Amino acid sequence: MIREFPLTLSRFIIENQASHQGAAEGFSSLVTQVSLVGKLIAQDLRRAGLLDILGSTGDTNVQGETVKKLDAIANDAFVKVFQHSGYVCALASEEMEKPILLPGNWPQGKYILLFDPLDGSSNTDNNMPLGAIFSVLMHDRSDRLPTDEELMRRGTQQVAAGYLLYGSSTMLVYTVGQGVYGFTLDPGIGEYLLSHERITIPDKGKIYSANEGNYNKWSGGTKRYLDFLKINDKATGRPYSSRYSGCLVADVHRLLLGGGIYLYPGETDKPEGKLRLLYEANPLAFVVEQAGGRASTGTSRIMEVEPKKLHQRVPLMIGSRRDVEQAEAFIQGRV
Numbered sequence: 001m002i003r004e005f006p007l008t009l010s011r012f013i014i015e016n017q018a019s020h021q022g023a024a025e026g027f028s029s030l031v032t033q034v035s036l037v038g039k040l041i042a043q044d045l046r047r048a049g050l051l052d053i054l055g056s057t058g059d060t061n062v063q064g065e066t067v068k069k070l071d072a073i074a075n076d077a078f079v080k081v082f083q084h085s086g087y088v089c090a091l092a093s094e095e096m097e098k099p100i101l102l103p104g105n106w107p108q109g110k111y112i113l114l115f116d117p118l119d120g121s122s123n124t125d126n127n128m129p130l131g132a133i134f135s136v137l138m139h140d141r142s143d144r145l146p147t148d149e150e151l152m153r154r155g156t157q158q159v160a161a162g163y164l165l166y167g168s169s170t171m172l173v174y175t176v177g178q179g180v181y182g183f184t185l186d187p188g189i190g191e192y193l194l195s196h197e198r199i200t201i202p203d204k205g206k207i208y209s210a211n212e213g214n215y216n217k218w219s220g221g222t223k224r225y226l227d228f229l230k231i232n233d234k235a236t237g238r239p240y241s242s243r244y245s246g247c248l249v250a251d252v253h254r255l256l257l258g259g260g261i262y263l264y265p266g267e268t269d270k271p272e273g274k275l276r277l278l279y280e281a282n283p284l285a286f287v288v289e290q291a292g293g294r295a296s297t298g299t300s301r302i303m304e305v306e307p308k309k310l311h312q313r314v315p316l317m318i319g320s321r322r323d324v325e326q327a328e329a330f331i332q333g334r335v
């Protein structure tokens with residue numbers, strides 16, 4: 001609920017600076033830069049149909065996917081805002097094959113920023129929601145830049161994470177490990193205002209989000225779980241409603257506020273699924289866990305998965321704690 005006197009993101013940051021100590025100290029300036037990227041992209045998206053920014057660039061990215069013009073624009077915005085900021089020493093993006101390590105003659109900070117610059121790319125050309133996801137790690141060596149291996153850390157080592165949501169309004173939602181806060185961009189004054197204080201996810205929801213077109217590619221356990229959600233049983237709140245926007249950030253945001261589960265499971269011929277561990281699953285897991293929810297591969301906690309590759313994919317089940325636990329029980333054959 002918005003306060004009588006709105007609290008701007010910058011004011012919130014100043015007021016909470018004292019509690020952002022230790023690992024997250026200095027993160028405040030970094031989040032301001034993320035919010036700037038959000039303003040730049042939101043500005044373009046508001047006029048997307050009028051500018052030459054829709055459609056594809058004609059290239060494919062490191063994942064073998066078609067690069068949309070907006071993917072490239074959003075990636076550039078992150079790189080340009082952060083390269084000279086002095087807050088980061090390395091940047092890694094879902095859209096870039098190799099990380100950018102900032103050489104000694106550039107201003108350098110102690111943070112590593114991993115990001116998905118534009119989430120839900122298939123929504124770019126039809127005015128549907130989009131997002132961006134970021135994960136922050138700390139590099140505590142001032143004598144040298146991080147190695148590729150030092151960028152590949154378990155989600156439990158994140159010092160902060162969050163997302164930008166470009167929906168009917170633009171939002172920035174983040175955590176530094178002390179709860180989850182959401183800010184809505186007021187385009188009239190160009191400021192983010194605190195709109196969602198200490199977000200907590202309901203323990204159980206009534207919605208599932210999954211691309212059910214893939215049903216026949218799923219494992220038996222995943223299929224049985226989806227079938228279970230559709231059974232009519234008033235006492236346990238079933239059937240669940242199905243909602244899927246094609247934008248992970250938008251779907252997870254809905255669950256964060258109202259509860260339920262998002263699933264992008266592994267497939268029989270693609271057991272690792274589609275989503276990226278470092279750019280998507282880990283940061284969203286940090287946010288959702290901080291709100292009281294759960295994030296799992298189906299067999300283990302997302303934030304404890306040991307990354308082997310920068311662009312590693314992982315099956316993802318995320319949302320209300322009890323819903324995710326139930327999905328795990330089906331996937332592990334315990335139900």
Ligand code: FDP
Pocket residue numbers: 118119120121122123211246247248249274275280
């Ligand atoms: P997209 O590839 O369109 O950027 O990031 C991956 C993602 O979108 C998620 O945002 C979304 O939930 C999912 O993939 C959509 O994939 P499907 O089209 O296979 O459902």
